[in-house]
Amino acid sequence: MPDWKDRSNPQFGRRRAVARRQGAVRVRPGSAWQRALAVARERQPRHFAEWQASDAVCHRRRAIDFRALPRSCDPLWGGGVPPIRAWRKRRQIENVLGPLAELTALLKRPAHIVDFCASSGHVALPAAAVLKGVTVEINDLRERPIDIARERIAALPPALRARCTARVGSTETHTGPFDIGVALHACGVATDVVLETCLRRRAAFVLVPCCVGRLAQRANRGRNARSSLPKTEAFAACFDLPKSAVWRGALSSDEAKALARAGDCTARDKLTADDRERRACKTVIDGDRLALAAERGYTVSHFLMRPFGITPKNDVIVGYPSEWRSPV
Numbered sequence: 001m002p003d004w005k006d007r008s009n010p011q012f013g014r015r016r017a018v019a020r021r022q023g024a025v026r027v028r029p030g031s032a033w034q035r036a037l038a039v040a041r042e043r044q045p046r047h048f049a050e051w052q053a054s055d056a057v058c059h060r061r062r063a064i065d066f067r068a069l070p071r072s073c074d075p076l077w078g079g080g081v082p083p084i085r086a087w088r089k090r091r092q093i094e095n096v097l098g099p100l101a102e103l104t105a106l107l108k109r110p111a112h113i114v115d116f117c118a119s120s121g122h123v124a125l126p127a128a129a130v131l132k133g134v135t136v137e138i139n140d141l142r143e144r145p146i147d148i149a150r151e152r153i154a155a156l157p158p159a160l161r162a163r164c165t166a167r168v169g170s171t172e173t174h175t176g177p178f179d180i181g182v183a184l185h186a187c188g189v190a191t192d193v194v195l196e197t198c199l200r201r202r203a204a205f206v207l208v209p210c211c212v213g214r215l216a217q218r219a220n221r222g223r224n225a226r227s228s229l230p231k232t233e234a235f236a237a238c239f240d241l242p243k244s245a246v247w248r249g250a251l252s253s254d255e256a257k258a259l260a261r262a263g264d265c266t267a268r269d270k271l272t273a274d275d276r277e278r279r280a281c282k283t284v285i286d287g288d289r290l291a292l293a294a295e296r297g298y299t300v301s302h303f304l305m306r307p308f309g310i311t312p313k314n315d316v317i318v319g320y321p322s323e324w325r326s327p328v
């Protein structure tokens, strides 16, 4: 029997670290993600509940009468989305426009908004129609949706058309200043690339993350590679999990990946106990994203879309540079 108290034993430090960790955290039996979630709950920084309760940015959906907008701004008529999905997409857009309106008011000058991973501009076009004076840019990797976006823009009344542009290109190659970045359902690490782009430009962000399971894939592998993310070394850190210092102190990379893998809950109503636990995993991943922004001087918040069932990926995470609120 080895003497564990013997400092010359090569296992000495390791044994002590494991014992300390097991003493500090009640490890539940179960799968890897359940154990990781128990660790996350035990050690979670106190920020997330505060951000959910925070009134730092609007938590309300901004109702829009889509019939009163130019047809091109409507996902049903302009975007060619089938009726049931278009009804849901309209509600999703309204939930994004709530914080967008609040942020543009905070900026106190006409904002330039980039709709990243925009497809044909489902968010950008109603935003341009509803928010006074803003200019919008529709950005997507694929050419086909941008062609549709250009057709939608061409069908707008001239004054509105003048405030809308569309561009083919990946987020990480986007250049030029902007004030607010939006991404509705940018899959996996695509959300992190948008977040990083916004943080680097000191722009506010309104993000609705989806497909967090893909975060557990390594760079250059799996579907993320096919959607060419991220190509540049500068964005390689977007694959890191956890991202924030505060969560790196609480979770290992393997634990965070287990949470990401488990976090893709697709139930939109009648959630089972298992669904709720999986949603809690995604909450940790989104909390890590917000913690990263907070560590870089952002005021951040989180809310759930209403009505709840319009999409299973209904977390909205919002942040703006804290200096936007500071007295000049």
Ligand SMILES: C[S@@+](CC[C@H](N)C(=O)[O-])C[C@H]1O[C@@H](n2cnc3c(N)ncnc32)[C@H](O)[C@@H]1O
Pocket: 116, 117, 118, 119, 120, 122, 139, 140, 141, 142, 145, 169, 170, 171, 172, 183, 184, 185, 186, 187, 190, 193, 227, 228, 229
């Ligand atoms: C699920 S769709 C969401 C589209 C739209 N925001 C919506 O809610 O209807 C994700 C979009 O992100 C785009 N995309 C993925 N990776 C991207 C990247 N690195 N840069 C730009 N666009 C990207 C895809 O081409 C796709 O159109």
